[in-house]
Amino acid sequence: MTKTNGNLASAVLASFKNRANRAIEKRPIRLDGHGSMLVASYNVHKCVGTDGRFDPERIIEVIREIGPDVIALQEADQRFGERSGLLDLPRLRLETGLMPVPVPVASKPKSHGWRGNVLLFREGIVRDVHQVALPGLEPRGALVAEIDLESREGLRVIAAHLGLLRWARRQQADMILDIIGRREERPTLLMGDFNEWRLGPGSALTRLESVFGPLPPPIPSFPARMPVLSLDRIMANRSDLIAEMAVHDTPLARKASDHLPLIARVDLGARSLD
Helix, strand or coil: CCCCCHHHHHHHHHHHHCHHHHHHHHCCCCCCCCCEEEEEEEECHHHECCCCCECHHHHHHHHHHHCCCEEEEECCECCCCCCCECCCHHHHHHHHCCEECCCCCCCCCCCCCECCEEEEECCCEEEEEEEEECCCCCCCEEEEEEEECCCCCCEEEEEEECCCCHHHHHHHHHHHHHHHHCCCCCCEEEEEECCCCCCCCCCHHHHHHHHHCCCCCCCCCECCCCCCECCEEEEECCCCCEEEEEECCCHHHHHHCCCCCEEEEEECCCCCCC
């Protein structure tokens, strides 16, 4: 969720004007069976739905509806105290085949992930996981995971949740770019709730274009009952990596969280591993 300012009214008005053109964004994602993966980003709002109910079961059901190969969750832990995880991960694995990337959380042993970020995957071997404490006044973070996939090129996934303050989002984007710049080049996805709809020189999104290229068309995902703001994003560092993108808009998804999940078809092809 983002603080309101004078630009919000313009963003909402533009979103309503474009609603008729967004029908294509809600179509089911097609998987062609030739190296495609389904990835998703989902802010689960601490499992509190738009009806005010805390119900982790609904979040698991929405994830099952999506059927992703990789999914980045935000706000999957309690924010304060022991930061306990809020989902039944063994049940989630049983019902979806998804398992979390291993994250050392010795200081917060009951957490699912890192500062509310949880990254789950269905296949492959996690070669490396790096926790990033992002700058700012809020406890924001990112997970960087290197996943080796059978018969395909390895994939780097960065799962992040940027802050509510504009200056902090710019610094957080710069840190993510610095991390990428210090690692070997490979297909990279950046997914998460960026809390940003603005563009221009002061936008965190514009900063990311130096690595991720021109931004994909915005797809409103917030608030879930009537989405008008494109706070959630999936980006790739290669122009042909993301083949299709949409929101997962179902009656249950509109109740389970204040964000709709954002999903994308990623085409890695049958490339060899690095």
